[in-house]
Amino acid sequence: MPRLGWSARRTGLALALVAIALSVGAFEARSQSAAPPAAPPAEVPPGQPGPAGEVPFNHQVHAGQYKIPCLECHAYADKSPSAGLPSGRKCMGCHKFVGKDKPEVQILTKRFEDGTPLRWERVFAVPDFIYFSHRMHVRAKVECKECHGDVAAQKTVQQEKPFTMGQCLTCHEARNASRDCLVCHK
Amino acid sequence: MKVSRRGFLGTAVGALGTGVLAGCSEKLPRYLVPYATPPDDAVPGLARHYRTVCRECPASCGATARVRDGRAVKLEGNPDFPVGRGALCPRGQAAIEGLYAPGRIGTPRAGAREIDWAAAEKLFAAGLQRALDDKKLVVVVTRPETGQLGKLFGTWLEALGQAPTQVVTFDAMDRPWLRQGQERAFGAALTAVPDLASAKLILSIGDDFVEEGSPVERARAFADQRAAGGKSIYVGPRLSLTAAAADQWISVEPGTESLFVLGLLRQVVDRAGARAGLEAATLENLQHRLAPFDVAAVAARSRVDPKKLQDVASALLSARPSLCLGPGRAVAGADAAALAETVQVLNAVLGNVGQTLRFLPAAPTAPSMELAELTRKAGAGDVGAVVLHHADPAGYGPVYSAFAGALARVPFVATFVNELDDTARKAHLVLPDNHFLENWSDVRPRPGVVGIQQPVMEPVLGTRAAADELLAVARILGKTTGLPKETFGEALRQTFQPKEIEQGFRLEEVAAVVPRLSPSALAQLPSVVTFQGPEQGLPLVIVPTFRHLDGRQPRSALLQEIPDPLSGFSWTGWVEVNSATAAPLGLTSGDVVALEGPGGRCEVPAFVTNSVRAGMVAVPVGDATALLASKGFIGAGTRVTLRRTGARVERSKTDVGGAKGAEKLVRTVEGPAGALPPAVPLPSMYPPVEHPVHRWALSIDLDRCNGCGACTAACYVENNLAIVGADQVARGRSMSWLPVMADVDTSHGTPEVSYLPLGCQHCTAAPCESVCPTFATYHTPEGLNAQVYSRCIGTRYCENNCPYGVRRFNFYDWPRAPSERLGLNPDVTVRERGVTEKCTLCSQRIRTAEEQAKFDKRELHDGDVVSACAAACPTQAIVFGDLKDPTSAISRRAADGRAYKLLEELNTQPGVFYLARRRRGST
Amino acid sequence: MSEASLAQIEKDTVATMAGTTWRYWLALGSAVALVGLGAWAWSVALREGLGITGLNEPVMWGALITTFVFFIGVSHSGTLVSAILFFTRSPLRAAIGRSAEAMTVFTILTAGLYPIVHIGRSWLFFFVLPYPNQRQLWMNFRSPLTWDVFAITSYVTVSMLFLYMGMLPDLALLARQVQGWRRPLYRVLSLGFSGTDGEWRIFEKAYPIFAGVVIPLAVSVHSVVSWDFAMTLMPGWHSAVFAPYFVAGAIFSGIAVAVLLLAGLRRGYHLERYITPKHFDMLAKLLLAMSLVMTFVYATEFFMAFYRGSNAEMEVFRWRATGTYAPVFWGVVLSNSVAPIALFWSRVRNNLPALITISVLVTVGMWFERFLFIVTTIARSFVSQNWGNYIPTWKESFICLGGLGWFFMLFLVFIKLFPCMAISESMQSQHAVDAAVTPEASHA
């Protein structure tokens, strides 16, 4: 028999079944966390300000103050399903000249010279069983902020809208995009 | 192109990063890791394809690797490459699994101790130095390396001051007798290139060309030959895949095949020798040699029905050009070469030479050493160091025990491997080589064809290329004359045009030769009794299998998991015993028997069947317990005794369609032009379902399917199917989405075996859909029967209501090693426990193709989407496409007179349809 | 029974609720123990997965679903019998109606657990309930399982109300008789019912209406459960006879269990005076009748298979009678069709031990009968290459036993809290009997 992991959450839920039956509505919310793939990383509950990773990157400055377009750094958003994060080289493109005195930038520079990539905290996540293609949404003229919120106004990015099926559906309906399950469910 | 561009991250953060980019594990990782310096043309989230060569067996089919975010996730054929022509056999499909196998080693080992590469190189150098100081020989033992690596071994030895001839090529599956036979018949070293497709009649003397040799290529050609109306006869003791695909199976007594062939030749010479255009001397010589083999004599000695012999002869004479192949392993006796010669003479007399049997001058092979010689020298203590390269003689049991013994007397043995094998366990130094998907090399499957094997990704583990290690150690020893300065890969790359690397091969012009039959042919006739050994006991025949080849290590867990369609066994080998032979022993299928013979002893479950001739037993080479015996006996006929041990091995599925009261899934038509009665549309209460744009569908030609299981393996890899292990498979919990079912029809005397891949039928009126309470399964506008895993609560109602029984349930969270996770296909999620799953017609491929087409603002063309099974199928039995597109290949098939749907009377209106198998009856 | 004064009736009934013997605690204890065993087994299933069961491809439904169908079946006779007796104005109803209804309620409450236990992701069972959600996705009303959800919830609600309604007068009565914590409980539960003539008029009008609702509902529920199978196209399931066949089977098993419960109560609480041989005789006759119906159904099934001439279906039935499960099949025939024939003789009917033996046989027999038709069909459906086999594992059977414990636990608690006989109804019928023997009492 295969090795099997104990999942406290599930067992808890199971034992609570009777109680659950009484308050289905309340339980419905839990369903998100009941299916493991759906769970966003425990460290970053949606709505909480995302921690800043290794370098406290400030979107307010970059996207807000300097008006750098999203696609400048998230360069693949219009040509690939995944938007991508800026490579060390991309950052250095500017920071070779800009803000060399700042400690964060010095960390960045150091890491780039070592050739070891930076680590970024995940803020936005769709479950593993969901297929989301950035390029098709960019192509359909969906503004980044429609899902990611007004990042330019946030010092550290945080998830404003929950990434729930409801969110996707309402938008798909409004734009009269396909609501066939297999469009998103893989 | 630089290798590094395929690198995606330093291996340090590799594991972490890949987890992220793939997002394929159930838990989403906390951190995102971008490139430090991005490769110039890699776009995360989009697949790239690299042409290379499959090295799972010496056939060396062309391959295309799909790479997602720096990791190879799927291996498919290279349609432009002459060998394989776009398809891959199960072994090729499973290569990816080998790449990420938990059994792979990443660090060098001295004995049992793990050491780093620097230490390993020092040790290697020291070992060689000692050999050189002692004036002892240094010998390289390698698997067949037909390319520049093979040459490098020679140059390397030369640089060390050794003779370049000290290279032993070790290939347990080699069939030297075929070459020798040709040489005897035509008096010249030649490479035969049989053209099965254009032969009107193929006579195989126990040659399982569908399983062995160049399986994909031959299987495809054979299927085309059948489709063109060609006939085929198989002479051999066992109903192999090849025999099953043939029109007629003639089973003669083991050891008397040679008689049969000689008798046949005599017939042919008598009736058409004069018109064969042979020199008088040659013809006379033949007549003289064949004098004793008139029908009566042969019939008397081999107990073959003389009528049958004459029929085959007439068939050969009437159907020109024909093609005679063999002898195969199953009938290769002590002097197989003589038999091979006879077969070639038969070809010559029939005028097949130059027609269906083209010859090329044999590939110029560097002079090398025979294993026997090495054994002798090593035994004598003349050998100071042996370097093995993916060669595992010790793993091949008794036949090579002498060599294993001699090897023990060699002071220094180093070996390059991917996973530990029996020889490596005894070696002083084990050096983990890159997987072939991480390595540069080139192969020459046959003269004029050069396959370029390029790395498609950075090594998963800390392995290094064997060639580069040889160079490195040569540098340490300061003996680099004639060796490339840069890495072997660099040197190799420079010898090819970028375009050639892009397409994955280079073709060279080689003039074919039309040899004349040598006047002294048949100087030595094949002896008749081929089975030596004690008289008591049953003749044992060792047959190769498509899955495990010669059972070489490492054996793929995936291929062991997939049950054999006919016997139903998985995760174990078995011995095939005819029911007549089994009855007195009281054997039933599943009883474990002990096989004892001069070659050794092993315990395997019995498979009681009439697909093997009475009075003998057959062991398909391959897996686990059967291995010891089978490998030991390879090529050498012998006798064994059977004894019941009392133990049993259970099989989950046992019926092969013969059962009374079972619905017949496989339908047949008579003759090449036969057609089925047209199906009458059944009435329905409901209006027909509309498919506005596409109606994706699958068609499977049962006349082409030979049951190899490539589709099953491809499905496992493409769709992240779980490998559940022997115990769970026996409980009937295999997760295969596309198992291949066997169907044995005994109503015409000799058993006629058909194979039927049975996956989800994607019904328009699917019984499974309407019973699901949560809409977890439904019918998409494009005709798929979709399964939405996140909505499934696991009532399993759908599985109960599926008349085809194709839905699978996740009884557990099936365990996966971390390295295996890296190999998961990121486009397909991993199903959690308690969820039902089944064939999706590769909806992820459809989605990707549709998105790309939309992105490129163009229509979707036929062929833009190909399901994994269709892409894999060596015989092109499976075709995927859109029924709404009248020009598509599948629409053409739908119009075929042989098209039918399973259990049509239930009116489920499947989207998958089959083409009936053609019966040609006996010749 | 005629010697019981009205006061006597009341006293005896209250006695069943008052004194708690060690026997009671023993029974309750063992019931709870069984529940514990089941709960443990289920927790393992939840942690590891349904791999701990014997289920496999092709047999995806097994002991758990069998138990579900079985308990649903048992539930039926309770309310049904009680309602029917009510309309036939049978004097027998007063004594056995209450416990029969209670049996119904608790067996459904037990049965209802099994689908949840059985599904692969129990923690998501609420996907089959109709509740507004952001997914815009509800449940599939074409699925018999969805019908089940509605049928069973309706049935359990209505049965509970039926039980409660019949109990109102008693609760009112008790609220005035007992002391301590029970008094406020009964007072609240009695909804202020106090037996004024006006209330009686309304009560006697409402009760028949309710009974009229219960009967078709009861019949429908088991029909729906049968459609879980009949609505598929599996050989041996896809058959029009299933609905009546299930209803008959349900009543059959229900009566058997009722006999056992009543015998238990009678023994445990010395209710010999109220639960009389006449009751058992009546139930025995019913049991016999149902047994004959079942026998006929079995025969019909085989005949239809043969008559329809479908390969697959004939194979299923051939295999059911001769294959792996042949012993089970013939055992079932013995217990469900042969054994009850003995009830043709009144001596057997009036011999309680004999009747109990037969009832036990029938109860067990009916479980295995469900098991048979579920497993043999899916193990032997169209594609012979998929034919398989199924044997429940220990853990699996523990979960089934857990259900039994769960039922008895609820029932035992019930008879401790509420009268297991209809007091006021008994008084009424008692009085009617007295009136009959002394005609001058009630003059024109």
Added chain:
Amino acid sequence: MPEELVAVYADPDEALRAVLSLRERGVSNAQVSSPAAFPVVHEVEHTGHSRALGWVALVGGLTGLACAMALQVGTSKSMGLVVGGKPIVAWTAFGVVMFELTMLFAGASNFLALAIFSAVSRRKVARSIRDLVSSERIVVTVPLTGMEPKLRDAARVVLGGALAEVAP
């Protein structure tokens, strides 16, 4: 506190006789509280909503039917998935749930009606008197307020020995 006569009988038949003779003497407004539905309860003249019960159940049932139809059609259309090649709105399949909910609502409404109507009807009798009722105490009450003296006396005579004093 209206003046009234309260008589308590141990035996339903005595109560019955009393009520009957009261009626003979023209006293028609007697009320009975009894632990069980003995014949006596049917002998006192009665005004109540009992007739409405049937209608309530019917209306309840129809409501259930309507809800079922609305629920099924509405939800099935919300996503509109094709399953088993059947139409999105499949009445044949919806029939079952329609039936179940009809029955459920009919039963439930019937029960509610029972509770409410009885509550209304029992107001006429004082709780203190209702509390007397038990298996051996069947209470017959005759409200005297606004009753002409002749009948009062008659009532007193009939209830005679059974009269009980009830503390106001």
